[in-house]
Each structure stands twice: as structure tokens, then as C-alpha cells.
Amino acid sequence: MLMNTSLKEWKGKIRPDGPGKVTGGIKYLTDLTFPNMLYGKILRSSEPHAEIVSISTDLARKLPGVRAVVTYKDVPGLNGYGIIFPDQPVLCKDKVRYVGDALAAVAADTEEIAEKALGLIEVNYRRLPVIDSTEKALEPGAPLLHPDGNILHRAGYSIGNVEDGFQKSFVIIEETYDVPRQMHAYMETEGGVIVPEPGGKITVYAGTQHGFKDRFQLSRILNIPEKDIRIVSSPMGGSFGGKDELNIQPYGALLALAANCPVKIHQSRQESVKAGLKRHPMKITVKTGADKNGKILAHKVKIIADTGAYATLGPAILDFAVEHVSGPYKIPNMETEGLSVFTNNGVAGEFRGFGGNQITFALEGQMDRLAEKLQIDYLEFRRLNLREAEDPGPLGQRIAPTNGATHVLEAIQKSFFKRADLRNEKGDLNERWKARGTGAAITMHGGGLGAGRMDPAGGRLSFTKDGKIAAAFGFEECGQGLLSVIETILLEEFNCLDKDISIVIGDTDLVPVSGSSTASRATSMVWHSLQKMKDSFRSQMIDLAELATGTPANRMEMGPGGIWLKDAQQSGEAYLSFADLASALVQDRSISVQTSFDFPVSPDATVAGSHFLYAFAAVIVEVEVDILTGRVKVTGMEQAVSAGPVVSPMGYRGQIEGGGAMALGYTLMEHSIIEKGIYLNDNFDTYLIPTIFDVPFEMITEAVEELYEGDEFGPRGVGEIGTVAVAPAIAQAIYNATGCWINKLPVSPELILEKVSFMEGDKWM
Amino acid sequence: MDVKKVIMATPSPQPVKIELELEVNGFHRQLTVAPAARLVDLLREDLELTGTKFSCEVGRCGTCAVHMDNKLVNSCLVMAYQANGTSICTIEGLAERSLDPIQSAFLEEGGFQCGYCTPGMIMAVKALLNYHANPTEEQIKEGLSGNLCRCTGYGGIIRAVQRAIKNLNENEIEGAVGWKK
């Protein structure tokens, strides 16, 4: 069926949500309005650390147009939230711990009035010493930010004997790597509308990466049963982990219930910067030893993460970093210690890569320095230490066997030489004030939440009365192309047309529990769900067709537009259209298949959070360093990714390129600077993310689709992998161009300029 | 339309208002608004054209980009009095009977993911291609340098622009052939 195939290709190109997005017709949740809708604003702390002496809202309440003002007194349930444990007050009562802490919220007829009302709320603070670094937080006698102290979480892993390993080492490299606080910078800031419904129910139209988790948390805060809360969470204008935790939802809900009107909150960029999550800054001290032949013998790592004022997913992120300290390499002796430390520096939490980006920068930095000392080619040095398919995972656990590491390294090795040739052909690359270099890095990245964590998945397939194959998943579309993934897999499995299917996601009243749209898990879980449901669904459909037509089931199959006779597939028309089939759904008869299962985990994992399914990536970049100013420009980037079969080529490429650009920003320019607990760059005029000028005009993505023999786990997600190994590749390229090692991100042109002395052997004229 | 009308008001406790006349996506509109009200708010709130987004509100992201008298502007940095007597085109005004070739190209090449920068980005591409039918790499980058995209890394956008150029040129050639006949 040639025509059918080309149709599928076409479908692979157009996302279901595409037309709405290119015409402006799609309504984001921040675009919604409702009758009698009020506007909400949240009063955030002006102090990074203080006791609250008093909060007076009298003047604000008297301002004409103000309809509701809420403080901690108005929280009916638990005054706290947090995905792992609820240590962040919804509305602070006696203490503030960062400048995003909320003290009050106002609903008014207009946003302008709400803003004015915030100005009329008087808060008296008693300032406390600001803990603006992890060093300060860990000093003996430091003020305690939480009752249990300033250490949120400790994690560690040891194997073998590192000291023994170092003694046998021929070379040892010891470095400290310092990585910054990155902002997600999703273009749509947090927001939405919360609508009170009859009977004390509410509907929350606000972006999140896990609607059911929001429902659970809101139920606890509002003291309303979960079944009375409906969360509509798609579409979103980007998230990247940043909207996984609650943001404006509790305030909108409290105000909507207080005023009994729909309330819209849409944070300004400055509000988003102040209150929102960031990537954990980490200081990673690493000592690594290798023998003369280039075998790594020992690896000792200490990670200190600045987790900011509250927990959110901080513990899990540290666990992830600890797990990935050795990446795809076999190291016999390891000792890792990790600390996640509370400070008054914002709140760090979930961000695409989840601790992997930080630790990979450190690990790959060590690999480069060791290779250089040993005079071994840096890719060859990696190959020497690379894991093999059936080796255990980085925490000694059994993992799904995979050759991914070798595949991506080989892919990039080929490319490396190709590029090197290209450079030689071009004689004019050596412009006078430019230095050029290439660099590469590889990574291994776990998918899913990991062992010992609730990580449910599932989905539902049903056949509707109007003849549609309806798929429902509890996932969200934050731009990653999930709808496209669902559609593609459905079309593939059922050989049907796009008009035959309907997809529902991101609405807790309509979808089954599927777990979170995080941890590179959604694509994988959609595929797994459909594998579990397809046979049952297909046979129920064919049975229904037999009932409707009297034709034996074994003569029929599903096809474009309906049920087809197997032996008459050239006839050009379905034997029984889905619409006609639906009319056989009389009385109580229905077709609905639901599945629920858990994300695959390692059968013998002993460390919480350790993974079973991993994806791999290798990155090669080319940089141009301006030796007059120390500025670095990435002029070429290629990524090879091993994550199983590609579901949606356009989505896959988009994730890798987009992840690459985001990581380029992390490496070269992005730094959410906090001084004494206050953000210094609070908008896109000072927090700079890459523009079209900053990325290579053409980026190359190579998908290695091959899985290890017998692997039944299908496509892995690629939401994160494209961001992980870019920074160390750029750092290596800078070294190759200038001889300057990079230990700190974002790369400082100042540092490069100090180290690059182009005058040696050169003259101005 | 009387563009010459002097907008003047005595400061008073009453909110200042002006009668604004402008054309939006081909339709004549009259609005009574504050003279310094932002164009982005006029569009999104008064005219319910929510295709135009906002993100930084200081002209540093391009999410709110529209055309004013055929020129790309950030609607967060245009005040009502500045828009008086002008012709505005937003993303909603781009597709007539069918999608603009630029919109089709964005669909076909994956020029968007979350889609939030897309309306402004497409308006920027439209302005670029209005000015340069066959832009160079430098001109493409220049034309889109004020529009931030956090999802795509710009790869899909660049491919969409290249396809749009190709589509538009093919249309032109077909048109030219038709004319010769």
C-alpha cells in the first residue's frame, strides 16, 4: 500500500498540534479567560532570609477592586508543598528563606489593581544572616534553615578501594569543577486560570509535568478530596522540568475559592525568575587515577550541590549525579560522596538532565586531562575504558544490556576524522585573531525515576460511539512532541488514518494514571502501553466487526478508515468503516482497554534511584575562540544518540538540536547570578540565552537505532540526552584551540584572555 | 483616518483615555484606551487576539512581535498612541484562505516545539522575506536575531525558512510561467 506509506510519512511531518501553533489559534492555558474572571498576584518576599514579624493586609483589602486577599491564615489544609516532601510553605507564616517565598496573594478586577494591592500589604521582617553559599551553610554554628539542619540530603557510593587504586596509578588528576545556576527560560512563564466549580470543586488550568501529582498536592493544601480537583495541564509553552513542581496553582486555587470567581495568574518574567526553579549549581571535586596503558584505576568524587531554600526534587537530583559519576566507563575503585545543601539562594530543582549535566562535565573533564597527560588520543582513551554490553550499571546493578556507548563513540570517531580532514582542506581557517579547535564528549543517561521510586505508567485505548480510536494518557505536551509520538505509534500499530484517531492527554478527569512527563519517560511509556494494549484492542475491534457483519474474524484486519478484508486489500475502500463499526456498539457493549504497570527497573538494584534503561550520546563540536577578547563561538555541533528506534524523526532531531543549543547556553553564557540571596539578572535583557546567531547554522544528529539483541524495551526518550555531554565537548574544543582548560561554567572569556597570550611568537605588525 | 489629531489631555484623577483608530488584520478598529496602554494588551485583551504572546515584556524576546505598517515591532514596546492610525498585522492575519507558505514550512520542517515563540518568529520571518526574497545565511540570522526560541535550537526554524524561500520562489516561477502564457 504505497499511498498509505507516503501518507504516513507526511503524517510524521505534521504534528497534531502544529496548525494551531503556526496560526496562533491554539489556546495556551495562560490565554484562557472566563466570565467574571479576576486577576491574581502573589506577594513574594523582599528578603532572602528573615523572620516575619507581622503581615498586615488591611489597606490592600480596602482598595477598590480587590476581591480577595489570602495569607497563611487562609490555607485550609497543609501549608506546604514539595514533590518529595512538603517543606516549602504555600504562604509563609514566620520565616522566609528566599526571595521567591510567598507571603500573600491578591485577586482583583484587574492586574493593575492587584499589583497596587500588593504594594499596600505591609510586611515587617527581622533580617537573618543570609546563607549565600554552601560553604557558609556548612560552617559549624551556621544558622539552621530547616529544623533538621542545612543538609537536605547525602548520597554516596563506593566500590573497591580508591586509595589502593591511586597508589597503583601512573597519573592522577585532581580538579574542582564549578557549574552554574541555569534558568529553564521556557518562553511561557508560569500561569493559568483556576475556576471554582459547583459543589466545592475546582478546575485548575495550569501547566505542569504531572497533573495527578498536582492534584495530590493541591488536595493536601486545600483540604479538598482529589476527586473534586480537575487538573488541565496541556499545552504548555515549554517546561524543561521547571513546571514539574507546583508554582502558581495553590495561590490561584486559594483566591478562586475565597472570591468564588475564576482567577487568572500569569507571572511576569521577573516574578518567574524570583520564584522559579533553577538547575543546581554544583562544586564537584574529582580525583582520578589511571595506569600507564590508560586504564582508569580509581575515581574519587565529592559533589556539593546548592539546593537553595527548599527540597523539591533536590534529593533525587543528587542521587542521579552520584549514580552517573563514572558514566559509561568501567572503574574498579570508586568512592563518591554527595551533599545537597540548603542555602538562601533561590530554589534549585528539576531541570532537563537532572544532575547528569553537572557530573558529566566533571567526568569528561577528567577524561580529557588524563588522556592529555598520558599522551593518548582522547577518544581512544575513552574507548579503552568503555563499558561493554553486558557489564553491570554504574551502581553495580543489572541493567538492560546495551552497546550504546560503543555505538555513539564509534559514530563520533568517524565524524571526528571527517572533520579533521575538512579542516586540513580549508587553508584559510586560521584567521589572524581566531583560534579553532574541536572537542568531543560522551555520556550515558538513565531514564525513568529509578529503583525504589513510585514510577507508574499506563494508558487507555477505547473505541468511541462516533467511530474514533481514542487514546488517553496522563502525560502533558510541553512542546516535546508527545502528541506526535502517540499519533505515530497508533498509526503504525493500527495501520489507520489520522482522522480515525483522537488523543486526550493532560486532563485528570479524562485520562488514566501514566506517571510524570519527565525523566525521558513519556515516549517510552506510550510505546510500552500500546504494546500491552494493542492485541486486546485489535481483537475486540475485529470481534465487534464479526458481530456487525457476520464475516469471520480471521478474514478481517484493521486498516485505513475501518475494517478491511485481508484478501481484498486492493479494493481501495474499507470493508466496514469505523463509523459503521461504531453503530454496532449497542447497549452496554463497549471497547476499552486500559493498562497500568511500572517503569522497568533493575531486578537487583540496591541503591535508590538506580536505573535500568539508559540512553547514550556522543557530541563533537568545533569552536572558534577570539583571541583578542577570549570569546568562544561554537561553529559546528554533531550529536550521535543511541536511544532505540526513532518514533518521530522530526521530534527526535528537534529534541537533540534544541537540547544542544540549551546546553551551549549553559556552557557559554547562562548564569543566574545570585548575590547575597538576590537575583541580579531578572529578565532576558541580562539573563542571556542563545539567539540564532549563537548556534551553528547546521547541526547534525545521528540516531543509532540498533538495540542489543533481545532488547524488548523499545524506544527510549530523548528529552534530556541532547543536553548532557555538550559542555565538556566545548571545554575540550577550547583547550584544543587555546591550551586553556575550563573548570568553571559558563566559560569565562576573561579567563581565556588571561591565559591566551597571542603575542608569543606573534607581533601586532 | 485622522492621524494628525493631537492627543492631549490634562492630568486629572480620571483615567486618561484616547480614541484610538487602527487597522488590525484588515479590519478597521476603534477603541477607547489609555494612551500609554501597550499594543500587546490591546490585541490580547480588547481584541481577544491571543495568538500574540508575551514573555519578557521588555522587547528582548520577540514573542510579542507583530507588523506595524509592514514593519516588525515588539507589541510590548508600542504604546497605544504610537499605534494610532497604523495598520497592524498579527499571526491571526497571516493565513487568508489557506496557510501562508511560511506557516506551511514551519509545519513541514518542525520549526516549532512548544509553539510559544512561533507567532512572533513567523512574523519575523515574514518581515525578513518581505524584504529579502532570497536572504543569505547572515540575513536570515539578522532577521531572526530578536526572536528567542528555547526549544528548537533554531535548527528547525532555519530549515523552515529555507523551505519557505523555496516554496515562495517556486510559486513565483509558476506564476511567471502562467503570466507568459
Place this chain on the structure above:
Amino acid sequence: MIRQGTVMIDSPAIWMPENLADAWQLKHRFGPDAQYIAGGTLMQTHWQKGIECPANLISLERIKEMQGIIKSPIHGQAVTRIGALTSLDVCRQHSEIAVSAPLLTEAAGSIAAPAVRNKATIGGNIANRFGDSIPALLAMDASLALFDGKEILLTLLSDYIRMESSIKNLILVYVLVPETDGVNNGQYFYKKLGHREAFSPSILTVAGYCRTSEQNEILEIRLAASGSTSPPQRFIHTEQVLNGCILSHELLTKAIQTIKDEMNVNTDPFSSAGYKKAAAANLIVSGIVGKAG
């Protein structure tokens, strides 16, 4: 002025005078309660950041003398007169400017991005005193025409940047760029250093003009710099050191030092003063050396 919607309890009143005298009178009448406005792109950004918007805005956009680009001789010298209301985009695209004030074309292209440049004016870029066009105009030895309530005064831009803020109340009417001598070995350069490749605040912006004899003797030189947190300046001392000398590696090494010594910059949260000095010196000297160097 955050998200006031279209109702806006506190909208400023907008005044649209037709001529310089009326504009001047309005400003005189309201004093600190009024501000002149042209494109307004920078002022709106300030209001967003919490700087108070005055109760009255005096829009200059209808004033004829502030519009247009014309070539005319002044005191026998050919000059290009660029109205202060000329948008940065027009500065970048205008064929006349490309010929007679090439550095301005380049500078205008380095400021913000197209959508901002379509509204922002050259007058605003100069009057805000940190604009990236200033070093370019300094290198071209531009003058400004300022209206003081009675008449239009001509001032060298290099003098203007040293004047105190009392000059703020004067209306910048137009910019005059003298035409460069066609038959010489003069060379212009302009370089903006930001934190990313485009659409970035300036860490520093340098520009210069250098004319040499065939023996590489410097006959005429102007060097300038500014940055988004550093006020614009001419490197008068360095110019004096270089003028009349033969270009050499040793001379330029000396210039590196005098530029660093002379440069007036501060450390800000994003870059140190030392870095700005070092980078500015390198960029200026490489500019003098030129591509052929």
C-alpha cells in the same frame, strides 16, 4: 508600570507638539513631571524595571526639524544631517548613510534586533548616553544640533559626552556627520563585544578612525569606546601618543598600555574592569592594524 492592561489607572498624558518651541514649553511647564519621548523603546524598558513613568510624556515624533536625512555643506564641509527621529533601522539600511557614514550603518546593525531598531531612534540612542552608536559617531567626529529653547546650537559629540546632565533638557534635533576625505588611506573600525553573538548589551564597544601616510605614519586618528555600564569616551591621550608616529609593533604595544590607562570603566556583575580594558585595547589596536595588518 507592570501589566496595567488597557484601562490603566495611571496612564501618563501624551503630548504631541508640532514644533521644537512647543515641545520646549511643555517641558518647561511640567518640569520633572514630564519627559521627552521618541521611539520609547528604552524608556518603556525602564518603567518595566520599576523606574517611575512621569505623568506627562512629550512625544517628539511630529517635529519636522528632527526628521529626514539630507546631505548639505556646513562651513564649506560636506556633512550628512541625520534627523534625531531617524530609526536605527533606517540608519542601518539607508544608502546615503552607508556611503557617507559607514560606521553608523555598522553600529546601528549591532544594536538590539530588527523589531527594536524599527522603533528606536538615533536620537534616543545618543541621548541615553550609553548607546552603541556613540563610539561610531565619535570616530566619525560627529556633531549634534541641540535646541535650547531659543535656537539650535552645534556641539561636537566628543564635547557633549563630557557635559553634565543639565544638557538633558536640551532637545537633540539632528546629528551631523562630516564627510570623510575620499582620497586618503583612512580606515574605520567598529567592534561590539557582548555576552553573546547578537542582541546583547554591550560589554564594550570600540570604534576608531586612522589615516596613515604611505610610510605608515599616523596622520589622523580618533579612538573611542563605551559600554552598557561604561560611559562613552574618546582616547585623547592615546591619540596624542600615536599621532605623527610610524606604525610599528612597539608603538602598538605602547598603545595597548595607554588605552588601558586611559580607559574609564567599572567592574559590573558580569565583567571586570580589567577585562574590559584588556579587550578594548586589543580590539582597538587590532582595528588600527586592520585586516591587512
